Amino acid sequence: MSLTLALAQVAPLYNLALVLIAIVLFIKLFMTPAKDKRAYLLPWKIIFFAVCVYILEEVLTVLRYMDIINIPVHINGFFELLIIISFIYALLLQKEHIK
Numbered sequence: 001m002s003l004t005l006a007l008a009q010v011a012p013l014y015n016l017a018l019v020l021i022a023i024v025l026f027i028k029l030f031m032t033p034a035k036d037k038r039a040y041l042l043p044w045k046i047i048f049f050a051v052c053v054y055i056l057e058e059v060l061t062v063l064r065y066m067d068i069i070n071i072p073v074h075i076n077g078f079f080e081l082l083i084i085i086s087f088i089y090a091l092l093l094q095k096e097h098i099k
Helices: 003-031 042-065 075-098
Strands: none
Touching: 003 042, 042 075
């Protein structure tokens, strides 16, 4: 097995480990009290939704590589499209809030 194939198999596991750190940071963000109620958290909640979709995509990828489930690879495109749409919507919400 070559190094590139080994990295391709282990990369989704590393991604899941790193996204756990992001989840902890999101939880800390949502737990902090907003004293003056000027904090606009809706875009961050949408980005958190996108991160949750990413976790689902990575879990399905890991399960596919382990031959536990058998789903087509093009399903990942739908997840990525949902993630991109969520990021764009969060960006537009933040832009509208600043105006």
